[in-house]
Amino acid sequence: MTTDQDRKRPGRPPGTSDTRDRILVAARDLFARNGFDNTSIRAIGAAADVDPALVHHYFGTKTQLFADAIHIPIDPMTVIGPLREVPVDQIGHVLPSLLLPIWDSELGKGFIATMRSMLAGSDVSMVRSFLQDVITAEVGARVDDPPGSGPVRVQFVASQLVGIVMARYILELEPFKSLPVDQIVETIAPNLQRYLTGDLPGLV
Amino acid sequence: MTTDQDRKRPGRPPGTSDTRDRILVAARDLFARNGFDNTSIRAIGAAADVDPALVHHYFGTKTQLFADAIHIPIDPMTVIGPLREVPVDQIGHVLPSLLLPIWDSELGKGFIATMRSMLAGSDVSMVRSFLQDVITAEVGARVDDPPGSGPVRVQFVASQLVGIVMARYILELEPFKSLPVDQIVETIAPNLQRYLTGDLPGLV
Incomplete structure (x- = not known):
């Protein structure tokens, strides 16, 4: 991660x-x-x-640049990388275990603030693009969606996770806001897993 | 429901x-x-x-006034009333069956717009209050929350439903945005029902 100090150190050319x-x-x-x-x-x-080499020099990979562009203070690969190693039948549990501690952290506050301001403006396209292109490509590709339906399974997962962000950090419902991370993870994991790999008769 | 015509008919005193x-x-x-x-x-x-009689005269009940105040174009009792008649083990299915057609309708557009502007400003208190006081009182009172935990079950339901609003109407994820109402209802109903009446080991 780059800090303001790195970026503006005195030795750099104007x-x-x-x-x-x-x-x-x-x-x-x-x-x-x-x-x-x-x-x-x-x-x-x-x-x-x-x-283009200068873009890489300043920002690293495309996902890192994207994260910087939308003020996500961590590289999305921090989440996506470990997920690649996880068997698909455990993603429902591992995904929120990775995300909630980040959202709860100081770093997460910037992300929540940005998400909120995007939702307010007409800037939802970036959140949408990230969910559709990055998350869908990474996780959606590993689950069996109904033929011709598009990546619906991972979008149901996204709906629940975005709802957690809303309830915990933006609406700040109590006691939801104060629940330990583990309790939220354990409670939603089976539901997320059902969306990913369960039998979904409504979608057949 | 009161229309502008009712409210401003010529015979009324200035x-x-x-x-x-x-x-x-x-x-x-x-x-x-x-x-x-x-x-x-x-x-x-x-x-x-x-x-106070004049308040009732113009707006009806407190929930109707609340709905008008936050620009919800229908009386929340349209949803809450039927729910009271539904056995608790069917609420997970009936609740989204009532809500999604409203959200999808022309009337729902005003609600979505209002929700969005509230989320942008500091006005989340009204959405929070509505979820906590009205929905929790109506539905939360009928489920068994872990002792001393507060209305957590219904708040998990709220998180999923708010997430549906986000994914379908605000982020407009495809194909999620275009899925038939029935498919969304059938897909989320078992998850909502689990939150309401299922075994939630994480919360014990």
Whole structure:
């Protein structure tokens, strides 16, 4: 993770902070307009009038740049990486075990604030794109959706997880807001797992 | 339901539209500050400097006034009333069957827009109050929560339902947004029912 100190250390040549900002502006614009999948580091570099290598230099991977662009203070791969190693019949449990401690942490506050402001504005396209392109590609590809239905299983999972964010951090329902992470994880895990791998007669 | 025509018919004495607005402003203020339960029609009348009978005359019951205050275009009793007749082991199915057609309708659009603007501002207190005081009182009272835990079961239900609103109407995930109501109801009903009456080891 890059901190403000790293970014503005005195030894850097003048103008780099401008460059960095220009890349971020270009990235936000392209992610919002074209989605995560259809936006390349090359296109962002072109829009910001810098070499693609410089985009990588400042921001790392595309998911890291995306996270920075929407003010998620951690790399989504922190969650996605471990999930790749998890058998599909345990994702319902592991996914909230990874997410809730992050959301509960200081880092998570920025994410919640950003999500809230996006929901307010017309900026939902980035949240949508992230859910559709990143989460669907990573988790949705590993479950069996009904033929021709699209990634519905993982979208039901997303609906429950977004609802947890709303109830715990935005609506701050009590006692929900104060429940230990473990209790929430244990309570929702079987439901998430059912969405992922259970029998869903309504969808056949 | 009262329409604009009813409210502003020519025969009415001047000043009534002012009175009505004053009541709404007072109601919003008190509901937001003190919650639904702790706000009486009498207190709203006092704050608006009108007789409580006039509040009833313009708006009907307290839930109807609350719905008007937060721009819900239907009386919440449309949902709550039928639920009272439903055996508790069917609420997981009946609740979304009642809610989704409303949310999908033209009337629902105003509700979604209001929810969104509340989430953006600092106005979540009204949504929270409604979920905590009305839904918890109506449905939460009928399920067995773990001793001393508060109304957690119904709050897990709320988290899933709020998540459906987010995924379908605000994030507009595809194909989730386009799924027939029945498919969503059948898919989430067993999960909602588990939250209400199932074995939840995480919460014991």
